[in-house]
Amino acid sequence: MSDFDWQWPFAWEVLPALLAAAVNTVIAALLSFVLALVLGLGLALWRRYLPGAALIGFLAEFIRRTPPLVQIYFLYFVLPETGLVLDALTTGVIALGLHFATYIAEVYRAGIDNVPHGQFDAAAALGLGRWRIMWSVILPQALPPILPALGNYLIIMFKETPLLSAIAVVEMLDEAKIIGSHTFRYTEPITIVGAVFLGLSLASAWAIRRFERRIGRGVALDRAPF
Amino acid sequence: MRTAEIFGVLLLVYYLISSAVAHGFQVLERRMARGR
Numbered sequence: 001m002s003d004f005d006w007q008w009p010f011a012w013e014v015l016p017a018l019l020a021a022a023v024n025t026v027i028a029a030l031l032s033f034v035l036a037l038v039l040g041l042g043l044a045l046w047r048r049y050l051p052g053a054a055l056i057g058f059l060a061e062f063i064r065r066t067p068p069l070v071q072i073y074f075l076y077f078v079l080p081e082t083g084l085v086l087d088a089l090t091t092g093v094i095a096l097g098l099h100f101a102t103y104i105a106e107v108y109r110a111g112i113d114n115v116p117h118g119q120f121d122a123a124a125a126l127g128l129g130r131w132r133i134m135w136s137v138i139l140p141q142a143l144p145p146i147l148p149a150l151g152n153y154l155i156i157m158f159k160e161t162p163l164l165s166a167i168a169v170v171e172m173l174d175e176a177k178i179i180g181s182h183t184f185r186y187t188e189p190i191t192i193v194g195a196v197f198l199g200l201s202l203a204s205a206w207a208i209r210r211f212e213r214r215i216g217r218g219v220a221l222d223r224a225p226f
Numbered sequence: 227m228r229t230a231e232i233f234g235v236l237l238l239v240y241y242l243i244s245s246a247v248a249h250g251f252q253v254l255e256r257r258m259a260r261g262r
Contacts, residue, residue, distance in 0.1 A: 065244035066237045074233040081230055 004187070011188040014179050018192050021175035022200070028093055028171055029158040035097025036157065037150070040104030044112065047105070049130060060102040068099045069163050076167040092164035100157050107149045111142035144215050151208035155201055162193075172196060 043060060047053045063071065072095040079086060086094070115138050123133040165174035176189035 062237075062241055065248070066240040070233060070236055070240060074230075074237060077229040078233060081228070 014189050018172055018175055021172045022196055025161050025171040028161045031093045032096035033154050033157050036100040036104050039101035041108055043105035044108035063099055063102045071095050071099055072163055088167045088169045092169050104153055107146050111146035115141045147215055148212045155204050
């Protein structure tokens with residue numbers, strides 16, 4: 001006989017606390033994503049234009065080839081030893097942002113490489129500087145095709161936020177573990193966390209598909225006269 | 227041992243394992259591309 005025992009009253013009772021913790025999950029995911037977008041662009045441009053590209057490439061490779069959970073622990077326990085004491089959420093956001101920046105840098109690189117070289121030459125012939133060419137000519141063309149890939153990374157990062165529960169960031173999974181340790185019932189809280197993640201992921205995927213279609217139409221219209 | 231060393235070594239071990247696996251796949255990919 002199965003020991004599975006689902007109690008709806010308990011599920012309804014813990015739902016508000018888990019939904020409140022979901023706000024922290026969303027905040028952590030969005031902040032990490034913004035950090036990853038900025039750092040990723042910085043990494044991509046650094047590897048293209050600035051000295052030390054090999055060193056930056058090695059560091060990015062190192063970060064990509066090691067688990068984000070260990071990186072989160074590393075920053076959480078090692079940063080205070082260097083005198084830099086940050087709260088758990090900030091440390092987690094930095095760790096996730098840094099980890100995914102190395103992946104997003106490759107997305108930016110692919111987007112920039114996709115722009116025809118004639119665009120660089122034409123902008124240079126107009127007398128624009130290297131950074132001005134990148135900012136005003138190349139990036140506006142490189143970004144639209146990579147937006148869907150960036151959107152996928154937002155969903156991936158959102159699903160990675162439970163890693164932050166390891167350093168006591170009270171997001172959904174941590175809240176579920178706290179509830180479980182207080183009540184000795186894990187079935188309902190953990191199941192609800194899974195369901196909320198599924199719901200939010202489906203909603204994000206739907207929003208990204210809509211956005212992708214809109215961008216696709218925009219690109220098609222832009223290219224129509226040529 | 228201090229925490230920094232423990233996690234530093236842990237990261238290094240993960241990096242070496244991942245690099246070895248990646249290198250293995252690159253070799254395999256090259257061989258398959260040559261048709262062997």
